[in-house]
Amino acid sequence: MIASLYAGISGLSANATAMTVIGDNIANVNTTAFKGNRSHFANILSTSLGGQSATGNVGRGVEFWGVNAQWTQGSIENSSNATDLAINGKGFFIVQDGTGANFYTRAGNFQFDKNGYLVNPDGLQLQGYEIDTAGNLGAVTSVYIPGERISPPSPTTEFNFDINLSAQAAVNSTYTTSQTVYDSLGNPIPLTFNFTKTALDTWSVTGQVPTGVGGPVTINGAAAMDIEFGPDGQMIAPNADVPVSITLANGAATPLAIRWDMYDGAGVSLGDITGYASASGTTFQYQNGFPAGTLRSISVSEEGVVTATYSNGEMTPMFQLALADFPSYDGLTKMGRNLYAESLASGQPLPGTAGTGRLGNISPSSLEMSNVDLAEEFVKPSALSRPTRASSPRATRSCRS
Numbered sequence: 001m002i003a004s005l006y007a008g009i010s011g012l013s014a015n016a017t018a019m020t021v022i023g024d025n026i027a028n029v030n031t032t033a034f035k036g037n038r039s040h041f042a043n044i045l046s047t048s049l050g051g052q053s054a055t056g057n058v059g060r061g062v063e064f065w066g067v068n069a070q071w072t073q074g075s076i077e078n079s080s081n082a083t084d085l086a087i088n089g090k091g092f093f094i095v096q097d098g099t100g101a102n103f104y105t106r107a108g109n110f111q112f113d114k115n116g117y118l119v120n121p122d123g124l125q126l127q128g129y130e131i132d133t134a135g136n137l138g139a140v141t142s143v144y145i146p147g148e149r150i151s152p153p154s155p156t157t158e159f160n161f162d163i164n165l166s167a168q169a170a171v172n173s174t175y176t177t178s179q180t181v182y183d184s185l186g187n188p189i190p191l192t193f194n195f196t197k198t199a200l201d202t203w204s205v206t207g208q209v210p211t212g213v214g215g216p217v218t219i220n221g222a223a224a225m226d227i228e229f230g231p232d233g234q235m236i237a238p239n240a241d242v243p244v245s246i247t248l249a250n251g252a253a254t255p256l257a258i259r260w261d262m263y264d265g266a267g268v269s270l271g272d273i274t275g276y277a278s279a280s281g282t283t284f285q286y287q288n289g290f291p292a293g294t295l296r297s298i299s300v301s302e303e304g305v306v307t308a309t310y311s312n313g314e315m316t317p318m319f320q321l322a323l324a325d326f327p328s329y330d331g332l333t334k335m336g337r338n339l340y341a342e343s344l345a346s347g348q349p350l351p352g353t354a355g356t357g358r359l360g361n362i363s364p365s366s367l368e369m370s371n372v373d374l375a376e377e378f379v380k381p382s383a384l385s386r387p388t389r390a391s392s393p394r395a396t397r398s399c400r401s
Contacts, residue, residue, distance in 0.1 A: 010061030014041055017064040022380050025372045033074060033106035033338060034370035040065040071329050074371040076363050082299055083110045083118060086368040089360015091323040092340065095124035096142060104324055106368055107338035116146030122337055128306065128319035140351065143306060143319045149295045151310035153186025156289030160261040162272045165195055165203050166280040167233060173197045175280040182289035183252035189213055201229045201275060207244060214248035229275030290314060300364040304354040323359045324349040
């Protein structure tokens with residue numbers, strides 16, 4: 001009699017623990033990237049009474065056999081925050097505490113702290129590969145982009161125009177065009193070119209900058225340069241790229257040396273300067289310099305590349321997020337606060353970048369939701385409940401009376 005009571009109590013105890021698991025799932029239905037847990041049960045080793053065969057053994061009840069996380073991906077929900085990130089596929093974000101210990105999470109609700117580090121709500125720093133100026137990945141480190149970061153200026157080293165100089169223009173006719181170039185300090189310099197027709201198929205070009213900026217401007221080593229066209233309106237002279245030199249008066253590197261880009265690397269004319277029988281005009285211009293800029297925004301690509309955008313229009317890749325995969329997700333140690341830690345059962349982390357190996361891609365401006373199915377969780381307890389009173393014969397008779 002006592003043994004039967006103990007067997008029944010084991011069932012109550014196991015099912016009470018299972019109910020706790022269900023309650024935990026329901027409580028975390030809105031937790032970012034939460035993975036629901038499933039209960040497992042096992043029978044307790046049977047006892048043999050009087051030496052019966054194995055088929056005659058008497059069961060001693062049930063025990064709670066543990067839980068395992070359901071690693072199916074939660075739905076991806078859009079967000080208005082550029083640093084909210086979700087992993088679409090396998091993998092974990094790597095975050096680090098102040099001691100240098102690594103933790104792993106699927107919860108990608110990150111933001112920049114006052115020091116410029118990209119952190120989770122607990123202040124753990126997101127890890128990524130630093131990108132150098134050549135675009136190469138360096139060592140894994142904390143993603144760090146301070147708000148006061150300045151994009152340094154870049155002096156203009158080359159420029160070109162798409163210009164037509166009218167073949168119908170009379171000798172001594174002039175055409176003027178200009179564009180802004182930048183010196184080594186990022187100062188904008190209005191550079192003006194004056195074209196004067198000197199013969200049927202020849203124009204002379206000179207350059208100038210405003211008074212006080214500097215001067216003179218030399219083109220191909222002289223104050224003026226001739227541009228000559230063939231019978232098809234294509235430029236035949238000069239027959240190579242032309243250096244333009246500007247003497248400056250503002251303390252920047254002087255003179256400012258710029259290449260007027262007229263030919264490609266194989267020495268073939270780009271066809272940017274023509275002498276057709278249409279009005280003189282400029283349809284396109286290009287130069288590669290820019291002034292200093294301040295940080296305006298941060299964006300993250302599907303490959304996890306964190307790019308800083310500056311007020312001067314420059315977009316500089318700074319980091320590529322580091323993700324980690326594991327041989328066994330079920331072996332990870334749950335640390336709470338949406339964090340997991342490596343263990344012997346999980347195997348060592350396999351770091352990499354988004355979209356490589358088994359690792360998924362990054363969904364920027366998104367968060368992964370909990371994978372708990374609320375309807376399913378509410379159905380589970382009914383299977384553990386005893387029959388209702390309305391289903392018993394006595395309850396039925398009571399209802400009829």
